[in-house]
Amino acid sequence: MASIKDVAKQAGVGIATVSRVINYSGYVKKETREKVEKVIAELEFKPNEIARSMTKQKNGIVAFIIPNSTHLFFGELVHFVEQELFEYGYKLMVCNSSEKIEKELVYLEMLKNNRVDAVVLLTNNDIEDYLDKKLPLISFDRRFKDVPYVASDNYAGGIMAAKYLIESGCKNLMFIGDDAQGETTSVITEVSNRRLGFMEFAKDKGLTDVINVEYPLGDYVKIPYDIHKRIGEHVDVDGIFCISDAVAAEVVTELEKRGRKVPEDVKVVGFDGGRSFINLGKSITSIGQNPKKIAEAIGKMINAYYEKEPITNQIIPIYFFKGDTA
Amino acid sequence: MASIKDVAKQAGVGIATVSRVINYSGYVKKETREKVEKVIAELEFKPNEIARSMTKQKNGIVAFIIPNSTHLFFGELVHFVEQELFEYGYKLMVCNSSEKIEKELVYLEMLKNNRVDAVVLLTNNDIEDYLDKKLPLISFDRRFKDVPYVASDNYAGGIMAAKYLIESGCKNLMFIGDDAQGETTSVITEVSNRRLGFMEFAKDKGLTDVINVEYPLGDYVKIPYDIHKRIGEHVDVDGIFCISDAVAAEVVTELEKRGRKVPEDVKVVGFDGGRSFINLGKSITSIGQNPKKIAEAIGKMINAYYEKEPITNQIIPIYFFKGDTA
DNA sequence: AACCATTATGGAAACCTTTCCCTATTTTTT
């Protein structure tokens, strides 16, 4: 493949001049520019981005460490973040950690050695001590010391769910969700605010004995089997808020299997926006996250890193989606 | 950050020796190795991968150009391909084309300039003329001249669906799917074999007037609205094969809205494996694709490129998933 | 006509590795 040197020789100019032409930098006489551009076209010269990365010490790549892009909401996030970064001229590298801390650490190391421009981090693991201050990081839904973060307004989401259920006449509420804070106490997850907002609003309204069903963090897709049993135990529950739509879907199925009608007997509200389950007859009433807005915030923050502007944490509004389950 | 030069100076050896140490290449005396490794640890030296890419003229990155990772099957594919490549030591860059040919071409150009090691291509567009022979390519589900490809056995899938429906007693069959061959005649899509296998098997069994509902290729997620009308027109149809589970889910919803019971009155078979819709009470009977096996095949082919071994096209077996809709 | 600012261009260093080639030392073979 032709290099800048070949172009320079062929055009009878120095390589610095060719560099100025392709980068529109410095002074270049009009005729010289035209001559060089002609040769570039002839030789089909394309600047080698690796060499460029070499001198710039960065490579135009943003990495996204994510547990599992199979989870629909995460898949959407990847999609929109990719779109957004494309606009800014960045490329997106997707790194699936499968929630494994070891894989996250391998990736962080690798990404640093590859001089990626930034890393977007979505993890529940306690990796604070391994985060390199020199690597521009943005965290989604989790707070780490000194790392700017983006999150949906989970607390408001919890309130919204509680408000809706209570106003719909529910008297006995239940929350079902993974214990994202599990063993790793130092990680503050935004997600836990869903539970918090829900609980606090219910308490304010005099519902003090909301049943809290927690289970260890899994793969985001299936809930542990014994949860099904716990749903059965509480026949008096008439309003359930689930940490995600995927969980809500499972819960609805389980309830109906047990002969309870949704939403007549029990109302179920999920979280994420109900998009995933809209096709099969029944759609899920849900607190929606806006992946596009989240992606835009991430794009802006990465750009702020690039421009060396100050970076402020972003809380993205949620919305209410009225489906068939509540 | 410490460079190989710093290590060399500190350890009192030449840079070539340090290089040999970190790459386990050439001859290095045991004591020298230990001395160098000690300094490497002290300075926390990590080889700069960009510089390495510079000399190697490749960067350890495989790119995956995909229409839309939001589509569940594609999301799964990304997930498994990423896992597989991780094993081989490659990183995965995900490029969402949104089915837009312009974006695909921009990406192809960019990836070439970035000297990625290989590109996995998933597209319906007619980009054959733009494919660079020097760039190692692997195509999924589409055949391009001189490009090795991986595909599920779509033809067998079509047969399997027809066989099942006919053996279940269906007399009036329908196929619903996008016209993946649309305007772009030169692209041979594997997906069109789903229709073909279905039609041919039905014909063999004497069902010659299978209704073929085609619509222009969209975003893989929603089918055009007028298709709903066409479903309504054919009240005698008792067996429908859909090009994907997403379409099947829409079709089931539409049928039930029109008062037809699934699977009693009409049986519906989807394609992809029924995983996407298993949560909401009714699961979809489906011809399954195996994303893990596909990913493994892709991994092997990329490795074959690397090892300069011959590469053979791969057809991945499909399987039958018995759900509630047929 | 002399001077200064502006425009224009090229050479070379720098970015950080790998690798080729050469020299030196040690070990093995005859």
Next chain:
DNA sequence: AAAAAATAGGGAAAGGTTTCCATAATGGTT
């Protein structure tokens, strides 16, 4: 003991850019 082979290690080029610095040409002022 001499020759050959194996081991060890260093210098420098190469990979393809960008950018700093120096020099040269041009245009405008007085």
